Amino acid sequence: MTLRPLALATLVTCTLFGCSAGHNSATDTVSSTSGVVATDSALVGAVITATDKNGKTLISAATDINGNYTLSTGSLAVPFVLSTPFIDSDGQPAILSSVVNGSGNVRSNITPLTALITQRLLGATLTVAPTASQIDAAHLDSTVIAQAMNDIKATLQPAFTMLNIPVATSNDLIGSAYVADANVDALDNFLTLVRVNVHAGTVSIGTGTDNVLVNLPSTGKLDGPSVLSNASMASLKALNDGQTTTAIQNVIIVIGENHTFDSVYGAYKAPTGQTIANLLSKGIINADGTPGANFALAAQSQAIPQNVYAIDQPRSTPYANLPQPFLTGVYNPQTFQLLGNIPDPRYPANLPNGPYQITKYVPYAAATSATGDPMHRFFQMWQQTGGDNIKQDLFTWVAVNTGVGNDNSNPATSVQNPGQGGELMGFVNVNAGDAPVFNSLAQGYALSDNYHQSIMGGTGANFFSIATGDLPFYNENGVVKTPPSNQIENPNPQTGTNNFYTRDGYSGGSYVNCSDVTQPGVSAILNVLNKNGRKSNCEAGKYYLVNNYEPAYDMNGNLKKPVLASTDYIYPPQTVPTIGEALTAKKVSWKWYTGGRDAADIAQDGPLGAFQYNTIGDPHNASSNFANNATLRSSLKGLSTFYNDVANNTLPAVSFVVPKNLDSGHPGYSVTVKYELFLNDLISRVQANPTLWKKTAVIVITDEGGGSFDSGYIHNQDFFGSGPRIPMLVVSPYAKKGYVDHVYHDHGSLLKFIERNWRLKPLSSRSRDNLPNPIVLATDPYKPVNGAAIGDLMSMFKF
Template sequence: MKRSLLPMALMLALTACHHDTPSATGKVHVTLDGVVGGAVPVAGVPVTVTDHAGQHTVSAVTDARGHYSLVVEGSGPFVLTAPAAGGDGAPVTWSAAFVPTAGQMQAVANINPVTALVTQRALGVVPQGAPATAQMVGLTDARVATAAKEVAGVLAPLYAAFQVPAAQAVDPAVAADFQAGADTPLARLLSVVHFDLPEGAVSVGSDADRAVVSIPAHGTLSAAVPTTAATSALALANGPTTTPIQHVIVVIGENQTFDGLFGGYAPPKGQTVNNLLSEGIINADGTPGPNFALAAQSQAKPQTGYTLQPERAGAYATLPQPQQIGEMNPVTFQAAGGLPDKRFPADLPNGPFQITRYVPYINAGKSGLDAAVRTGDPVHRFFQMWQQTGGDNHKLDMFTWVADSTGQGGDTKGVSPANPSQGGELMGFMNMSAGDAPLFDALAKQYALSDNYHQSIMGGTGDNFFAIATADVPFFNRDGKPVMPPANQIENPEPMPGTDNFYTRDGYEGGSYVNCADPKQPGVAPILAFLAERHVPSKCAPDTYYLVNNYNPGYDMDGKPQPIGPDNYNYPPQTVPTIAEALAKKGVSWKWYTGGRDAADVAAEAAAYHVSVAKAQMLQYNNIGDPLAASSKVMGDPALKSGLAGLATFDADIAHHTLPAVSFVVPKNLDSGHPGYSAPASYEAFLKDLLAKVQADPQLWAHTAVLITTDEGGGHFDTGYIQSVDFFGDGPRISMLAVSPYARKGVVDHAYQDHASILKFIERNWRLSPLSARSRDNLPNPVVTPAKPYQPINGPAVGDLMSMFQF
């Protein structure tokens, strides 16, 4: 049908709708088949059908495409409802009205935001779950027809612009070809139009042409969507991105949990946050709060086997003395061992403590390396973190004892059963209510903060950076095929005889691989049992040894293959699909900028500290934070390899207006915020400089999203819920800030997210498919209930960060 004929066809259809097709009389028996979805499918949720008498029929949960099917018996009209997430991630009910016709045996009934507007208008209320019997009694075929006509009238210019077939414009539930994200008129429309169902608001178009129309459940309707807004929405649908965001810059610091950094954050009025302060664990001045006991740490009895729930042996009287482990001397660049850090009392109360009650947040009047106030580096390894959190973090009390009894593993220099070199340092936190972390505090209040964003993998840096690039984990292989690694590199977290809990084989120079498909392997059975209880697939392929702790990539920064063997702590080149390959295939520009890759990145400090540029690069370059250097496809393709650059290149790309569409930015080690050799204040200084450069270019800033996070929590204490996604994680919460003109101002977003959410945001914005059949970017967006806003009911599920923005 020609576009010019669409308005007339729609008018004729609306006129026909006014007379209404005769509906079935008495009870009917109909098979309903449809899709729950808008911009993306709503997977893992049941569909409830309520008949005219208020009787319910409930489907099995929707599949990955949002598809459902069920047989309905009863009297019409019927209302279909499904739990979903609003544009802000909050729980909403999507609905659709179905009016059967005489003799009808099968029908399509999709559920999407437009069908919900029609149903809300027909009911006269915004349903919260299945409608009540009294509401259904007042629902008639004529009310459904009138509501459909009203909604279609407001949206008519939008339907015309997208050439939505007239029948679907009148009843958007009946599109047999509908699939969220597909290249069909209605699906394309839903991919770029934004709905606030509780308010009945529809946002159409972008920037100066954006318009918001009102279709409330009752009362006066807005005038039709302005033609300029409809045209703007169509341009967005036809353009390279589904949102006005043309540049994404992902900045990844290191090793801070959400409570470790935002534990004392007080959000703007009207917002809520889940942290140490809001839970009453601490007071605003950092002292123990009325619920301090919730975070009390327990000791455990000596263990005879690896377990996620060690038998408790009573609470600590006071925290163990914080240790100096990993603290770098800025003159010698050497790290301290496991000695008491006498800046902190030996009798700290048993729970979280404010670090800056004992050391300053920053050395005032100092700059560079001398400005950072370094503290000890807690253990952050895979099996330790599983044991610390028990998988879901519902008890909170094993963080300290596990760290104190295992350390970084005996395959790490300086760590032994007699001195695991860990203390109470992991219970320390920064207190924004007392002035700590002022930039993070200001960014959260001005832009959007997530208090439910998680590291993807239990444990440390390497795997979590790899997950940011792949939504997957590396494995030991030869030419891409799984093979067994050297025996000394296989994890064994079973307690060493004669120790409380010191692992048999674990550490940075040894145990780091696990064959997690085999429950007979050390440490595997308890985790598999935990997952089975929650019906969560392990994602462990048979006879595959996955890397779960830090090893170096299989190539150096120049692409030279690294040795693989029992005395080499490098993992083999990987064939796991990467975001770099996907972006390149789509024709979307990208770069991964890692501090220290460019010689110019370290020239100043090399001169200041009288070391060679090569030594400065070795000190500052985060090789395990450069995960694309692990990919044989990236390192073997000159075009892809050219996307790996340093921070001097990033600065030049901004200055020359050549910044790619997608940028990943990793600070130099000493600016990363990593405890031991850096500090949060150093990461803040890096971010302040980066944001100033981006915002200094108004054209760039106008359509950019800067996503600020860390790779993982560094083993620090955190109180947040953890969702089990597979054998490898999720892990504890870490911070995520969305800094953009389009970020929801001052909002604390509760939608469940992890590192795959970054990839999902990129993929949704640039219309990319998931990276592989097993990558986590296949997981659905989370749906929650008002009673449990942090825990998806359709898990495993992770969001796509879109709830942090208002377009």
């Protein structure tokens, strides 16, 4: 006898769920329910709600690092429904769900496929946990559950067969022994290679012109297996057999410098159907750059001085006007000498107390467009933002009273002149024609309004984090040691000052032992982390470098100083695992291109050529593994090599591109328009090679916010960050068009994207790329609710 598909599925389901004549016994009890919650990766920190037809609910503990949960459910009427919020494949908040049936101890995984089954059973797309009436009206029993599961399975069976998903698994998509690891679990591999959109009821299979969108709605007719064309199956097989899990075979990560999101996109208007969080949308400014109805939300306050370093100091009074911006960091264009810590006469002395449009006073694209360089250091940024940037009102007070610290010489800073004014509150206005390239790229491709620098503070730590997901630490020949005392941070205010730190600066205090609560400044930050339930990620006895020092090696792999003196502001050789080493081990080609590395990069720059190489933007130079390995060093190149690789179809799979200093957009010695011109040229070169462009994603970021004001929320990950929002774009044929993404990301997300696309593991047990994907509620898509978490950028693509 041959069983029909439904009968076979019912037989299997009855075996698994214990059905009786197609119904559930009134005495059936599921004493315990457990399983895995995952999309394609484990959903960590998820809280499960179990709901039965009588309206009784139970809440689970948060899922563990592997997405496992267990819930005592003996008091619930069977069947019942499990649900939990998650971020869908398109970046939208949605609900994962699963149905539990049977008796005893039951396994019920919660995945996008089980959610499609549940929605089919309930006849509704869930936006919250289902109600008792929804469950009761569905008349759930083993037969209808089997039917819904078989319907989903039958449509997707060609893809299941293509990917060698075991029959036992495909026959029981809810209760199988699923593991959220594509390297060991065939079903998870399927979820990695396709895009299940739960709230839309679709599964996207294949890429490009071979893509098929399978419709599996909560009501109405389902697509049948015939919709899966031979071309879509061949495309799926190519992904399965290939080096990447998506159509992106080349990624180019371009890293400019020192702009927050609001300083560039504060006045950007989201395209129709999109929303954005910026100065304009919050009413802080009007579209013409003038103060808006909610201007007071960004008003800057003065604080009451404290005797020790403090976060969220008590406030005194708001500023009547912003302090006049300074010219700190700006060079004379003729002599290339610093102008010094002096007020900028182009601005009035009575700027309103809040964000202002720079180009009302300084032209956007002119030889004299350079503006002052805001302070951007670790302890200052923690203090400015309070860690979460909820109040966002101490940016100016910390800047003008603290500056870049007391350990500086070029130019020197002092209590009387910390070298900072109101320059950090400036923004450019795309509605006035400013930043036309940034504006055009946002309109044509995908923009994130929730991407953050990973480390509070400046360039050095953030570039190092881009390459490692971690920070350097002081050591001698690999052994953890204590740095010279003059190089250890002490952000406690000097006696009699408002907030001028005791030891801090580019020629001094830059290390912190954050495992020691008695160290200056440490307890204030740890208190914030403890309040929010975060771990510090500080290893015992290690002094981490949180501000800018020179890396140990020069661009040729030569040790700069064999023995470091207290007056050498160079950090010692590191062995922190890097993305370069991970890609090399996986046999994935890569290069890190830094402007000024190749002689041809600066051949036309004359005397300015000496200023063009960004030594702290070439972070693999910190690694002794690179200094001692010519093969690894061969992947460190200049811009001329990059341009040749683009033209000659020799570009590696993974590229990091760092402009020359004067093209980086860094306030003081560069301007935003220079970075725009660099980006426009780079993207045009890639697009001019159709073979390359059709498989490439260009990711545009800055390394950090440069100390400029930003109105966005900051999510604490650990002692080191995240930090303020920064601009981030995905430019690709596969980028969503005119899209604004709200998923919480930081530099660790770059690593997560590379690792997910090229099937790599996290770099180390402590690197930022270990963090799970965020879970958010529909009421606030910006704030993860599952602890430390960052996305993997996939929500910005449409494959």
